[in-house]
Amino acid sequence: MSGTPPGEAVEVAICIVGAGPVGAALACRLGAEGMPVAIVDRAALPPMEHPDFDGRAYAIASGNRRLLEAAGVWARLPLPSGPIEGIRVSDGRPGRPASPLFLHFDHAEMGEPFGWMTEARSLRVALNATLHAHETITVAAPAEAGVTRDEAGALVRTGDGRTIRARLVVAAEGRESPLRRQAGIPVTRLAYQQSGLVCAVAHERPHRNQALEHFLPGGPFAQLPMAGTEGAPNLSAIVWSERDVLAKRLMALPDAAFTREVQRRLGPHLGTIRPVGRRWLYPLAALHAQRYVDTRLVLIGDAAHGIHPIAGQGLNLGFRDVAALAGLLIETHRAGGDVGDPALLRRYQAARRPANLAMLAATDVLDRLFSNDNPAIRLARDLGIAGVHRMPRLRRAFMRAAMGR
């Protein structure tokens, strides 16, 4: 909080705790409307920007691209994002060709790409630049947030003698949200005994903006088309779930052996591959907060819900929370109302909690159904995949859900 002398309180409408992609996007969206907002993160913002490609990327649904445009973030992305124009869903086993029964989603039926593959570092650079570009945003990072709340408002102490007074505090601190715990909000958790392996590969042949979701017995394997770089004109992100023990073994493999394992699962259609950037391993678990609101407090993003990455929807759900909450806050602020009003918070919860729960349940069912090598279940799901492929209305409903429409 540069410029504010110790002992003096900053007065804002909203204080967001957590400057991850979700909290930062909310600050930028509200800042774009000229609303007075503070954002606090326990980590410093600049080190969140990785100067080199680090192998991580997000699939940002087209609906959320519009949110980032309205927030002033999209135009500041320093690197091009790659469109996802087709998604092929198939069933298989590593080293064997995918099942001939498959499902193909084509963006031509919807009139726009399903989503945009955006490098994590590119999104971070754009968010940080936008946070500093909007004049009504106060950034406090690195800083610990000590929050007290009552019916009248909230007070946030940032640990350096400075204070922020706000009508509403937004908890955006990720899965282990201290504000959620402090408010006594219970959480339902699901463990998967699976880990997510994330990396990027350069390949010989172009991906033609097509993604692959390949269901394997150990967990789903996804190839997501990225915009090429000078050193890697044909580039894809790989997000791949495996049982914990095997995932750890795979992570420890030397590059050549690891690449062979990726190639066995990906198949030959993109030609030979080579790794770019580093590999990442994430333990997979789902969680859902039993309520999203408390006195002068609201939860968004992973603080409210964490889902299996099978459909690449985790961050997208967080951005949909941002769009819903920002809509209510902007409308209330313009009308001169109280942005921490319990009725407003209840409207946000009613808009987002059922939708997030439905996505959590859908990704959970998908994972259980597909991470299974039972021949009867395998046949049933292959027939299901082929059935959806032949039903245009159902296929379009799936596509609308993926795009956040």
Ligand SMILES: Cc1cc2nc3c(=O)[nH]c(=O)nc-3n(C[C@H](O)[C@H](O)[C@H](O)COP(=O)(O)OP(=O)(O)OC[C@H]3O[C@@H](n4cnc5c(N)ncnc54)[C@H](O)[C@@H]3O)c2cc1C
């Ligand atoms: C393997 C894997 C692949 C994924 N792939 C995709 C994908 O392709 N597409 C997609 O949409 N999603 C994906 N996700 C999900 C996505 O990464 C998360 O949903 C997203 O990072 C959540 O953002 P967030 O801002 O809510 O929380 P976080 O990213 O966790 O950010 C929380 C922030 O809060 C700060 N913080 C924490 N505690 C405090 C505190 N006490 N005080 C102040 N600040 C604090 C942290 O420093 C951090 O900056 C994936 C997840 C996994 C595990």
